[in-house]
Amino acid sequence: MLLDEALTQNDLSVHYQPKVTASGKCIGLEALARWDSKILGTVSPGVFIPIAEEHRMVSRLTDLVIQKVCSQLADWSLQGLPTVPVSINISLLDFSQTDFIAKLVKYLADFNVKPHQIELELTETSLEANHAHSLTLIKTLQSWGFTVSVDDFGVGYSNIARLADYPINKLKLDRSLISQVTSSTRQKSLVKAVHVMCKELDIACVAEGVETQKQVDVMAHMGCTEFQGFYFAKPMPAKEFVAHVTKHGLVFARKAIL
Structure with missing residues (x-):
């Protein structure tokens, strides 16, 4: 009931976590919903x-995040701040809606945001729910100019065949894979094999949950060019991101995690 009320009253906020190069240069952001209940x-x-998700409110949550992200991108543009693409997590229920693309495009038009400024992160589950529908939807989104990613690859049972089945732009390797690349030879070999396959399929790999310089070095050596994790920056409110960019530009210093 409280969550329903929060969604109705627009009480949830959005934090942004930078996606960076190995040197710490911000090349994107992930929008993450946050709830501070009174x-x-x-x-x-x-x-x-x-x-x-259980009470079928997740599409309302997604709509709220999309609107807030589009509003924020428009605001940053008016301020003359440098903008980078922002990724938004899309659930199975969102992806299953027949009017999903129509709503998405309307939100962008309302704030004069271009499709290339938005990246949509899908789960493997949402892809497998309806193969034909998912394939058509991904191609349509890409034709509009959206970037499509698969999130949390490596959680539970991951089907490598999906990499060939769907024309995705990016694959986010889950932190459970990244955390062991410096301590397990077999895990490192597995991640390297996935990366090689992605390269052959022209899919960019994103290392998620990066916490050490050694992890960055290992993944960069494999050819990974995009990183996300506490080693570079935690999710932050828009004001904090603006303050950082104003002072330091789009560069986030690397730091050890204690």
């Missing part, structure tokens, strides 16, 4: 997102 206090996304 009654419950700060509620973890790991708690409220499953509730939104």
